[in-house]
Amino acid sequence: MWSAVDVETWVSRRTSRLDEVHGPVQEIIGKVKSGGDAALIELSEKFDKVHLDSVAVDEDAREAAYDQVDAKVTECLVEAEARISRFHELQLPRGLWLSEVEPGITLGVKTTPLSRVGAYVPGGRAAYPSTALMCTIPARIAGVPEICCCSPPPIQPLTLVALDIAGVEEIYQCGGAQAIAAMALGTESIEPVEKIVGPGNVYVTAAKMLLREYAEIDFPAGPSEIAVIADENAVPSYVAADILAQAEHDPHAACVLITTSAAFADEVGAEIKKQAENAPRKEIMAQALKNSGYILAGDLDEAVAISNAVAPEHLSIQVADPLPVLGGIRNAGSIFVGPYTPVACGDYASGTNHVLPTAGYARQYSGLNVHHFCKTSSVQMLSREGLESIGDIIETLATAEGLAAHAQSVDVRLRSAKPDCKAPLT
Numbered sequence: 001m002w003s004a005v006d007v008e009t010w011v012s013r014r015t016s017r018l019d020e021v022h023g024p025v026q027e028i029i030g031k032v033k034s035g036g037d038a039a040l041i042e043l044s045e046k047f048d049k050v051h052l053d054s055v056a057v058d059e060d061a062r063e064a065a066y067d068q069v070d071a072k073v074t075e076c077l078v079e080a081e082a083r084i085s086r087f088h089e090l091q092l093p094r095g096l097w098l099s100e101v102e103p104g105i106t107l108g109v110k111t112t113p114l115s116r117v118g119a120y121v122p123g124g125r126a127a128y129p130s131t132a133l134m135c136t137i138p139a140r141i142a143g144v145p146e147i148c149c150c151s152p153p154p155i156q157p158l159t160l161v162a163l164d165i166a167g168v169e170e171i172y173q174c175g176g177a178q179a180i181a182a183m184a185l186g187t188e189s190i191e192p193v194e195k196i197v198g199p200g201n202v203y204v205t206a207a208k209m210l211l212r213e214y215a216e217i218d219f220p221a222g223p224s225e226i227a228v229i230a231d232e233n234a235v236p237s238y239v240a241a242d243i244l245a246q247a248e249h250d251p252h253a254a255c256v257l258i259t260t261s262a263a264f265a266d267e268v269g270a271e272i273k274k275q276a277e278n279a280p281r282k283e284i285m286a287q288a289l290k291n292s293g294y295i296l297a298g299d300l301d302e303a304v305a306i307s308n309a310v311a312p313e314h315l316s317i318q319v320a321d322p323l324p325v326l327g328g329i330r331n332a333g334s335i336f337v338g339p340y341t342p343v344a345c346g347d348y349a350s351g352t353n354h355v356l357p358t359a360g361y362a363r364q365y366s367g368l369n370v371h372h373f374c375k376t377s378s379v380q381m382l383s384r385e386g387l388e389s390i391g392d393i394i395e396t397l398a399t400a401e402g403l404a405a406h407a408q409s410v411d412v413r414l415r416s417a418k419p420d421c422k423a424p425l426t
């Protein structure tokens with residue numbers, strides 16, 4: 001169950017799964033496109049075994065959910081909300097900045113929140129109130145005025161409470177690829193959104209990838225993963241615990257230990273066996289551990305190179321001198337340094353976001369943050385002096401491209417008599 005794996009096999013196995021479900025997911029998308037709400041209700045019966053009269057969740061259901069949630073859990077969700085908000089507020093870009101880069105030429109950037117976004121909160125194998133917070137708080141902080149959320153039926157009271165704490169009022173009970181299709185294409189009840197964020201299983205992720213023509217997405221965020229870089233100074237029981245924490249999410253979760261010590265790899269294997277024995281989700285863990293294992297590295301530089309090739313969702317660094325290792329990391333969704341930083345800190349309560357790219361996509365994507373919910377427009381303001389200083393460049397290049405009207409738009413200003421108009425900021 002715990003054995004050595006080689007990098008190439010491990011990396012290639014993880015990226016191949018989305019193609020396998022393209023057929024069924026296309027079929028689901030087609031049904032939602034033609035059938036709207038009725039298709040959502042039919043697909044919920046088929047995949048979630050739940051009969052719905054309507055997909056929309058009303059305010060009464062949101063309020064009633066509090067009675068079904070332990071008060072201490074609600075309290076902790078409120079605490080987590082505050083910490084997640086604090087970290088994401090630090091990311092807020094300036095609404096507008098302007099800078100005079102040379103006399104008469106002022107350039108800048110105007111940042112605008114998206115108008116309407118959809119958050120997918122998974123709910124198949126576990127309730128994910130923490131993900132409800134992670135998906136929606138950055139959107140709220142960015143200033144998105146309309147945030148809607150879909151989660152599989154029957155929607156979990158925990159998810160409703162978390163969404164209420166995050167300030168989300170537009171909620172639908174609808175899961176899987178059909179939820180993504182509904183948010184991207186729209187139905188009678190659900191207005192289409194500009195962008196869809198949030199993790200999910202392989203059906204959810206495949207639908208997000210296939211519907212990018214209709215709605216922008218965050219990134220593929222599928223079954224959870226962890227890579228641990230450890231030397232012989234690390235604590236085997238801590239490393240095993242972090243591996244099992246991600247393994248319990250999904251049979252397709254994948255965990256890899258990259259270590260410089262074969263003896264340490266064996267100790268972690270023994271700990272995994274011991275800790276998994278009585279774990280409530282041991283069957284899921286056992287499946288996930290089939291996708292997992294260890295890689296022996298000659299030294300920490302090699303371990304870093306292997307980790308960068310893997311590009312894990314979560315990277316835990318458990319070595320005596322972690323900062324040089326951290327410095328070498330190029331590809332990782334979220335990084336956890338030192339023995340007292342379990343990945344669960346970022347999953348729930350430190351404040352960082354746990355919606356992260358999986359399957360090697362940390363190579364090109366960043367984890368969810370406030371910038372995912374903003375777009376920028378560049379801004380420029382030139383005075384006559386500014387235009388004079390670059391007019392010749394514009395006219396020469398426009399003429400070289402055969403675009404005389406471009407050249408004329410400069411010429412008409414500089415060669416004609418100065419009209420009675422005033423440039424801003426002059």
Ligand SMILES: NC(=O)c1ccc[n+]([C@@H]2O[C@H](COP(=O)([O-])OP(=O)(O)OC[C@H]3O[C@@H](n4cnc5c(N)ncnc54)[C@H](O)[C@@H]3O)[C@@H](O)[C@H]2O)c1
Pocket residue numbers: 024047048121122123124125126128131152153174175176177199200201202203204221222223224249250253313354355356357358
């Ligand atoms: N990467 C991240 O940021 C992150 C964060 C949290 C959770 N996760 C991951 O999210 C995933 C959640 O998965 P889940 O399954 O628990 O919940 P989910 O909400 O993603 O999926 C459940 C839905 O899948 C659909 N479905 C199930 N079987 C199907 C089938 N045969 N054909 C078509 N559709 C089908 C159903 O409609 C159901 O509503 C886990 O893999 C977990 O590891 C990832």
Ligand SMILES: N[C@H](CO)Cc1c[nH]c[nH+]1
Pocket residue numbers: 128130131223224225246249313347354355356
């Ligand atoms: N580890 C998950 C991301 O892969 C996030 C999560 C939610 N709840 C617990 N963990």
Ligand SMILES: [Zn+2]
Pocket residue numbers: 224245246249347
């Ligand atoms: Zn987790």
